[in-house]
Amino acid sequence: MKLNNLLDALFPAGHTVTVTDQTLTGTATTAAGPVTVLGTMDGAAISHDIALRLADCILQTIESAPGRPLVFLVDTSGQALSRQQELLCLNGSLAHLAQCVDLARRQGHASVSLVNEQAVSGGFLSFGLMVDRTYALADAQVRVMDLKAMARVTKIAHERLMELASNSPIFAPGAESYRRMGAIEAIWEAPSAQLLETALVELAKGAGLADQRMTVGLARGGRYLAADVTAAVLAAD
Amino acid sequence: MNATNGFTPGHSYFEATARQRLQQILDAGSFREFLAPETVEVSPHLAALDLPGAFDDGVIIGAASLGGRRVLVAAQEGRFMGGSVGEIHGAKIVGLLRRAVAERPDAVLLLVDSGGVRLHEANAGLIAISEIMRAVLTVRAAGVPVLALVGGSCGAFGGMGIVAKLCSAILISEEGRLALSGPEVIETVMGVEEFDSKDRALVWRVTGGKHRYLMGDCAELVEDDSAAFRLGALEYLDTHGEPEPSLFTLRAVQQHLSDRMVRFGAYRDGLEVWADLGVAQPQQVPLLDRDSLVALKKGLPA
Numbered sequence: 001m002k003l004n005n006l007l008d009a010l011f012p013a014g015h016t017v018t019v020t021d022q023t024l025t026g027t028a029t030t031a032a033g034p035v036t037v038l039g040t041m042d043g044a045a046i047s048h049d050i051a052l053r054l055a056d057c058i059l060q061t062i063e064s065a066p067g068r069p070l071v072f073l074v075d076t077s078g079q080a081l082s083r084q085q086e087l088l089c090l091n092g093s094l095a096h097l098a099q100c101v102d103l104a105r106r107q108g109h110a111s112v113s114l115v116n117e118q119a120v121s122g123g124f125l126s127f128g129l130m131v132d133r134t135y136a137l138a139d140a141q142v143r144v145m146d147l148k149a150m151a152r153v154t155k156i157a158h159e160r161l162m163e164l165a166s167n168s169p170i171f172a173p174g175a176e177s178y179r180r181m182g183a184i185e186a187i188w189e190a191p192s193a194q195l196l197e198t199a200l201v202e203l204a205k206g207a208g209l210a211d212q213r214m215t216v217g218l219a220r221g222g223r224y225l226a227a228d229v230t231a232a233v234l235a236a237d
Numbered sequence: 238m239n240a241t242n243g244f245t246p247g248h249s250y251f252e253a254t255a256r257q258r259l260q261q262i263l264d265a266g267s268f269r270e271f272l273a274p275e276t277v278e279v280s281p282h283l284a285a286l287d288l289p290g291a292f293d294d295g296v297i298i299g300a301a302s303l304g305g306r307r308v309l310v311a312a313q314e315g316r317f318m319g320g321s322v323g324e325i326h327g328a329k330i331v332g333l334l335r336r337a338v339a340e341r342p343d344a345v346l347l348l349v350d351s352g353g354v355r356l357h358e359a360n361a362g363l364i365a366i367s368e369i370m371r372a373v374l375t376v377r378a379a380g381v382p383v384l385a386l387v388g389g390s391c392g393a394f395g396g397m398g399i400v401a402k403l404c405s406a407i408l409i410s411e412e413g414r415l416a417l418s419g420p421e422v423i424e425t426v427m428g429v430e431e432f433d434s435k436d437r438a439l440v441w442r443v444t445g446g447k448h449r450y451l452m453g454d455c456a457e458l459v460e461d462d463s464a465a466f467r468l469g470a471l472e473y474l475d476t477h478g479e480p481e482p483s484l485f486t487l488r489a490v491q492q493h494l495s496d497r498m499v500r501f502g503a504y505r506d507g508l509e510v511w512a513d514l515g516v517a518q519p520q521q522v523p524l525l526d527r528d529s530l531v532a533l534k535k536g537l538p539a
Contacts, residue, residue, distance in 0.1 A: 049498065052495055059487060083432045084505050087505060089402070089454040091398035094402075095402035096487070121396075122399065125367055130371070143359070144356065164286070171356070171360055181360060213367075226324050233336060
């Protein structure tokens with residue numbers, strides 16, 4: 001989907017978003033009030049520069065617009081793969097970005113993300129999964145790696161993985177797996193100003209402050225061990 | 238290092254198992270395990286792939302004392318599936334961190350030894366790491382410091398590399414490695430010219446403990462010895478509180494990271510970075526012992 005079509009569908013009342021090096025930052029108007037819009041496009045590989053640009057946009061919002069929600073548009077193929085990036089501790093810049101999202105939450109900024117094309121591993125962790133609520137469009141690709149690469153690395157036959165993936169969300173790529181496991185709140189058939197507004201209104205009441213993903217994953221039958229294990233640790237003598 | 242520097246050396250942290258590390262670092266006899274092996278389910282996701290599981294799923298968690306302080310601790314076992322984070326493994330760490338929010342111990346120690354997400358449980362592992370990330374920050378916001386100790390054979394990679402950098406501080410040994418993508422992954426995808434993962438000296442100059450310490454990405458460099466990790470953790474806790482999360486702090490980090498991209502962003506080897514930092518003989522850095530390197534860092538221009 002073209003960025004402008006996506007923005008027009010989500011923010012029919014208006015948006016001002018600029019794109020620099022696959023990173024978008026700006027503001028938009030919603031029925032729930034003004035929001036900061038930020039994120040990545042064209043399958044961006046998250047680099048130091050991208051992470052720092054997003055982090056700066058979050059910090060600016062905290063500084064200049066107390067309480068204004070953050071709406072992240074997620075299209076990332078993962079982290080940048082290069083020696084140069086690793087030399088300067090890429091995990092550190094991704095952690096910094098994640099910490100900025102977390103600070104915004106603690107300072108009263110609701111946050112949602114919408115995966116519109118793809119969301120992969122480290123790039124997804126650093127902001128798409130750090131928000132209060134993550135959503136995905138129906139045709140979005142969400143994964144750690146595709147099954148062919150997984151077959152290569154794990155040395156398990158591709159056919160076997162395909163077969164297991166068909167009835168287990170544990171490693172089957174796809175937004176639906178993440179929904180069943182509680183990490184994606186809901187899948188949207190199309191970008192929708194109405195659905196976004198509903199999400200923001202709910203989050204404005206504090207619905208996103210605690211991490212409920214385990215409980216949701218258990219209720220949806222996609223992740224049935226994590227919640228019990230965590231509860232057992234809390235109860236252990 | 239000589240024994241007069243505060244600890245008696247004896248146990249390589251790198252060589253030790255996770256359980257040995259706990260014995261060697263914590264106060265003798267103080268460790269109380271949560272979800273001991275006989276009480277935990279073995280990963281059904283691995284069983285579904287006909288792979289052997291482990292009764293602790295590769296991570297040991299519990300309560301202990303460290304120099305008399307109350308701590309909660311998790312130790313990843315790099316020898317089991319590369320310390321990777323699967324559903325049970327991840328949930329044990331999340332549970333420990335949530336317990337820390339409730340109990341307010343003096344500190345949480347994460348003995349990280351992990352390549353990141355367990356691919357056999359990929360989605361569950363990725364989500365678990367996201368939950369660990371949020372939980373670490375919640376523990377810190379509650380005023381409890383979280384220390385990452387990195388010095389095992391698997392280092393701290395992938396999502397666990399991000400988790401380590403979300404902690405209050407990282408203590409790393411020269412043998413420790415900290416990064417996001419492993420050199421093998423970069424080589425496989427981008428080619429051997431980009432990153433030759435067989436060139437161990439290069440791998441250490443890019444991801445190793447000395448480089449991370451010189452750059453300030455890790456707070457302390459310690460000897461490859463469990464007693465040195467213990468002493469390093471005690472010294473850190475003696476001298477640092479856990480500040481409230483603040484805009485001021487993250488603005489300062491943002492400025493620091495931005496400045497260093499400008500200054501070092503074009504380099505591809507630790508040797509170039511160290512020269513720019515003011516190290517007169519960068520090629521000597523890999524040869525220096527721990528104390529000499531710490532002295533060298535202290536003498537660098539601010």
